[in-house]
Amino acid sequence: GGMAAAALLLLLVAAGPGAGRAGSERERLDALREELLLSPLPTGDVAATFQFRTRWDADLQRGAVSHYRLFPKALGRLVAALGVRELHLALTQGFWRTRYWGQPPLQAPAGAELWVWFQPTVTDVDKAWKELSNILSGIFCASLNFIDSTNTVIPTASFKPLGLANGTDHHLLRYAVLPREVVCTENLTPWKKLLPCGSKAGLAVLLKAERLFHSSYHSQAVHIRPVCRDASCLAVSWELRQTLTVVFDFFSSGQGKKDWSLFKMFSRTLTDTCPLASQSKVYVDISPKNKEKELLEVSPPPTSVHEAIVQGDKKTYAVYDLLSPSLFNTSRSLNVQLKWKRPQDSSEMPIPTLHAQRYVGGYGLQTGEICTLIYNTHPYRAFPVILLETVPWYLRLYVHTLTIITKGKENKPSYIHYQPAQDRRRPHLLEMLIQLPANSVTKITIQFERALLKWTEYPPDPNHGFYVGSSVLSALVPSVTAMKDMDVEQSPLFTSLFPSSDGSSYFVRLYTEPLLVNLPTPDFSMPYNVICLTCTVVAVCYGSFYNLLTRTFHVEEPSRGGLAKRLANVIRKFRGVPLL
Amino acid sequence: MAAAVPGVSWARGAVAVLLLLLGCCGPELAGGLQDQAEQFFRSGHTNNWAVLVCTSRFWFNYRHVANTLSVYRSVKRLGIPDSHIVLMLADDMACNPRNPKPATVFSHKNMELNVYGDDVEVDYRSYEVTVENFLRVLTGRIPPSTPRSKRLLSDDRSNILIYMTGHGGNGFLKFQDSEEITNVELADAFEQMWQKRRYNELLFIIDTCQGASMYERFYSPNIMALASSQVGEDSLSHQPDLAIGVHLMDRYTFYVLEFLEEIHPASQTNMNDLFQVCPKSLCVSTPGHRTDLFQRDPQNVLITDFFGSVRKVEITTETVSLDREVAGFESKFPEEELATEPLKYAEQLPVAQIIHQKPKPKDWHPPGGFILGLWALIIMVFFKTYGIKHMKHVF
Numbered sequence: 006g007g008m009a010a011a012a013l014l015l016l017l018v019a020a021g022p023g024a025g026r027a028g029s030e031r032e033r034l035d036a037l038r039e040e041l042l043l044s045p046l047p048t049g050d051v052a053a054t055f056q057f058r059t060r061w062d063a064d065l066q067r068g069a070v071s072h073y074r075l076f077p078k079a080l081g082r083l084v085a086a087l088g089v090r091e092l093h094l095a096l097t098q099g100f101w102r103t104r105y106w107g108q109p110p111l112q113a114p115a116g117a118e119l120w121v122w123f124q125p126t127v128t129d130v131d132k133a134w135k136e137l138s139n140i141l142s143g144i145f146c147a148s149l150n151f152i153d154s155t156n157t158v159i160p161t162a163s164f165k166p167l168g169l170a171n172g173t174d175h176h177l178l179r180y181a182v183l184p185r186e187v188v189c190t191e192n193l194t195p196w197k198k199l200l201p202c203g204s205k206a207g208l209a210v211l212l213k214a215e216r217l218f219h220s221s222y223h224s225q226a227v228h229i230r231p232v233c234r235d236a237s238c239l240a241v242s243w244e245l246r247q248t249l250t251v252v253f254d255f256f257s258s259g260q261g262k263k264d265w266s267l268f269k270m271f272s273r274t275l276t277d278t279c280p281l282a283s284q285s286k287v288y289v290d291i292s293p294k295n296k297e298k299e300l301l302e303v304s305p306p307p308t309s310v311h312e313a314i315v316q317g318d319k320k321t322y323a324v325y326d327l328l329s330p331s332l333f334n335t336s337r338s339l340n341v342q343l344k345w346k347r348p349q350d351s352s353e354m355p356i357p358t359l360h361a362q363r364y365v366g367g368y369g370l371q372t373g374e375i376c377t378l379i380y381n382t383h384p385y386r387a388f389p390v391i392l393l394e395t396v397p398w399y400l401r402l403y404v405h406t407l408t409i410i411t412k413g414k415e416n417k418p419s420y421i422h423y424q425p426a427q428d429r430r431r432p433h434l435l436e437m438l439i440q441l442p443a444n445s446v447t448k449i450t451i452q453f454e455r456a457l458l459k460w461t462e463y464p465p466d467p468n469h470g471f472y473v474g475s476s477v478l479s480a481l482v483p484s485v486t487a488m489k490d491m492d493v494e495q496s497p498l499f500t501s502l503f504p505s506s507d508g509s510s511y512f513v514r515l516y517t518e519p520l521l522v523n524l525p526t527p528d529f530s531m532p533y534n535v536i537c538l539t540c541t542v543v544a545v546c547y548g549s550f551y552n553l554l555t556r557t558f559h560v561e562e563p564s565r566g567g568l569a570k571r572l573a574n575v576i577r578k579f580r581g582v583p584l585l
Numbered sequence: 586m587a588a589a590v591p592g593v594s595w596a597r598g599a600v601a602v603l604l605l606l607l608g609c610c611g612p613e614l615a616g617g618l619q620d621q622a623e624q625f626f627r628s629g630h631t632n633n634w635a636v637l638v639c640t641s642r643f644w645f646n647y648r649h650v651a652n653t654l655s656v657y658r659s660v661k662r663l664g665i666p667d668s669h670i671v672l673m674l675a676d677d678m679a680c681n682p683r684n685p686k687p688a689t690v691f692s693h694k695n696m697e698l699n700v701y702g703d704d705v706e707v708d709y710r711s712y713e714v715t716v717e718n719f720l721r722v723l724t725g726r727i728p729p730s731t732p733r734s735k736r737l738l739s740d741d742r743s744n745i746l747i748y749m750t751g752h753g754g755n756g757f758l759k760f761q762d763s764e765e766i767t768n769v770e771l772a773d774a775f776e777q778m779w780q781k782r783r784y785n786e787l788l789f790i791i792d793t794c795q796g797a798s799m800y801e802r803f804y805s806p807n808i809m810a811l812a813s814s815q816v817g818e819d820s821l822s823h824q825p826d827l828a829i830g831v832h833l834m835d836r837y838t839f840y841v842l843e844f845l846e847e848i849h850p851a852s853q854t855n856m857n858d859l860f861q862v863c864p865k866s867l868c869v870s871t872p873g874h875r876t877d878l879f880q881r882d883p884q885n886v887l888i889t890d891f892f893g894s895v896r897k898v899e900i901t902t903e904t905v906s907l908d909r910e911v912a913g914f915e916s917k918f919p920e921e922e923l924a925t926e927p928l929k930y931a932e933q934l935p936v937a938q939i940i941h942q943k944p945k946p947k948d949w950h951p952p953g954g955f956i957l958g959l960w961a962l963i964i965m966v967f968f969k970t971y972g973i974k975h976m977k978h979v980f
Contacts, residue, residue: 139732140730143735144732146708146710147710148710148711148712150713150731151712151713165931165934166931167931169929169930171928185711187677187680187711188680189679189680190688190701215687217688219687219688237927238927389936420942465762465763466643479933480934481933481934504931504933512933529763
């Protein structure tokens with residue numbers, strides 16, 4: 006007993022200062038990096054991408070972690086309790102026009118998109134998925150509780166994990182998209198509250214809803230995944246990335262002028278840094294087009310210039326390091342201004358290597374056709390692309406009408422996975438691996454028939470139409486310049502979104518337009534009309550017959566009359582006139 | 586000694602006088618303290634909740650969303666936190682494509698007051714605002730997977746404010762142009778709440794046409810109700826904004842908002858003042874109220890009993906030290922085992938792996954021998970029946 010007590014005391018004494026030291030070391034286990042990328046687009050608009058990355062060197066899955074510092078507790082507990090390996094949630098308003106704006110750094114489909122990889126230890130993945138969508142709907146004030154089996158699919162080839170993965174059994178993956186979801190300030194508010202500094206300091210002070218939603222494209226996302234802790238990659242860290250991409254329109258926000266500044270975009274400037282951030286930078290894309298000297302001038306002068314190979318192309322960035330003391334020397338606020346040195350020629354618009362569009366063909370309310378056009382504008386390289394289409398059950402696809410035509414000839418996909426829909430239970434899932442020849446347009450068409458829903462299944466505004474979620478294109482696009490292997494910690498955040506395997510190509514995920522389809526809609530006032538008409542007919546016709554048949558007639562004694570009548574009769578008797 | 590004695594006697598005399606004074610007004614002072622203590626506990630509630638519902642869809646019903654958001658704004662300003670407010674908006678006006686100023690909802694023309702603000706949390710939006718969800722929120726009979734922000738977690742010491750607005754008629758309120766809730770259903774829901782002890786006192790405000798019909802059927806105790814118009818009258822809207830193109834607010838809620846802007850968390854305004862808001866000259870309809878089910882006199886009920894939030898502060902004089910020395914706190918952190926070989930990222934587009942992925946064969950094909958045997962049997966039976974001489978006709 007005494008020995009045990011002495012041993013315990015010794016242990017405590019040893020652990021005391023050790024824990025104190027370890028405690029202070031453990032405190033610095035999580036780090037926040039924030040970054041803003043301003044890229045002017047060929048059409049005169051400007052895209053601003055915010056990224057806030059919290060990296061936590063702890064294993065959320067094992068052990069009872071109870072001390073949360075920078076990593077938000079709501080998400081940490083979600084990952085631990087439900088056995089989530091990777092979580093990607095995006096809420097988007099608008100559409101990224103790849104044809105005119107170029108490849109996006111990270112695109113999301115219109116509405117809400119949620120895809121999750123679960124740990125192999127999860128036994129009932131569907132139950133965990135339902136719980137997860139309910140909890141996220143409470144956190145982000147979005148109607149994610151509408152995610153159920155009618156809009157969830159299990160892709161087999163797309164959406165491979167973006168983080169560390171031991172094996173990829175696709176039965177642990179779930180993907181759902183809600184194209185009707187609206188994104189507004191009530192979704193931005195909880196998203197901002199997850200940031201360590203909130204919206205009070207650092208780059209997040211620029212996030213004001215009135216300017217962010219007055220834009221052509223607004224997408225906010227949350228990505229949680231396990232990453233390598235260091236170059237040797239023997240331990241796992243958890244990374245939370247919050248990204249927000251917004252495209253300010255040249256005409257409405259820019260008032261027709263191509264010169265942009267932080268104040269013009271956000272009606273605010275940067276005043277100080279978030280004290281919890283270990284790195285806080287603003288990158289401005291000043292890459293010269295067509296290998297000429299620079300067209301774009303930035304002021305105030307940047308702290309440094311960074312060159313990187315992003316999406317297979319060499320790009321130059323002006324960097325403003327908010328943590329460097331020289332930046333806020335002259336003025337308390339930083340207002341980055343972009344000015345064009347000479348007017349831009351509109352014919353110089355570069356065309357991206359891969360872009361796609363989708364539309365509905367046909368006429369009437371019975372049949373239709375979904376057409377997808379995929380363009381490969383690379384002059385001599387062909388590459389494969391995976392197309393994932395999720396179509397709701399009420400558009401009945403006819404797979405025998407699926408045709409893929411490239412350059413006038415039929416193009417047979419190397420891999421097709423088709424899962425037909427079950428009415429009211431499961432949507433259609435069509436995944437194809439298509440080889441795109443160089444400099445070609447591929448047209449994929451499939452015909453469908455519209456179903457008539459039960460009258461209680463129509464939403465309150467059925468004449469608005471029904472949405473079909475965007476289809477997803479995943480491709481390894483050949484790079485113009487070979488990419489070198491880079492250190493994730495040193496390079497900017499926007500270059501380390503997708504893990505790259507080799508430098509000759511880069512991975513890109515594009516989304517097509519969502520479709521709005523009208524279903525045959527009944528006239529909902531008809532039940533009321535029918536009831537009125539039927540009741541009137543019944544009341545008038547049958548009622549009259551019933552009265553005639555069942556009414557009995559009997560003689561009625563004339564009443565003596567009231568007081569007034571008797572008095573009147575008395576007076577009439579006197580007058581000699583007949584009585585009443 | 587001569588100098589000390591008068592000083593001591595003076596002090597003694599002063600103490601005697603003081604004691605006498607205390608003796609005579611002792612009960613008075615004690616009575617005053619008791620009065621103060623009683624006032625502190627007068628209302629009988631310990632927490633406040635608010636359920637704010639807008640039931641109308643479509644752009645031309647902008648004013649109903651503005652109504653609800655202005656009450657939300659007042660209630661938040663007076664202290665009720667977002668976790669205690671269940672806000673249900675049937676349609677999105679702020680980020681509607683027809684809104685010329687996105688992320689704003691205005692209540693005054695010339696865009697003076699943006700009631701949407703920058704810090705808003707809507708719990709039930711768009712298609713989720715249905716009669717079923719509304720009744721489930723009130724009665725607490727909610728599926729277990731519902732997140733906390735969507736629940737009304739009130740207890741028997743909660744004062745609840747329920748505000749509803751939309752299009753209504755005599756005895757019903759329309760939800761999203763597709764269903765209705767009747768006054769009988771609402772009264773029964775409140776009775777369920779009373780029987781489950783889900784509220785201490787309830788204030789029900791409704792701003793629709795013929796709103797008074799909705800509170801006619803209440804029969805549970807401790808409910809006070811206000812409506813913007815009597816049966817047979819229409820509630821009218823206040824003013825349109827020509828830039829936005831729709832009416833911005835309803836008259837009754839407009840004047841209620843003006844009234845509430847004067848209230849601050851410590852104000853002593855009572856319910857009788859709220860009953861006088863919007864007389865017939867301003868509102869065109871006649872606002873009504875019902876207090877017969879309420880146990881306290883409306884004169885004694887403060888506006889902040891329902892619109893504000895109770896904060897009972899307890900002052901303590903002992904100090905609590907927040908020490909950094911939390912030994913053993915982080916040492917509970919389990920030691921991690923490092924992997925033996927480096928982990929790697931998955932390949933994003935493993936073409937070879939995808940092509941050779943074989944789908945699991947789900948359908949069952951009968952074996953070939955079975956079909957052959959079956960056909961042999963059929964042919965044998967045929968020729969046994971009709972004779973072998975028919976074979977040349979078949980072939």
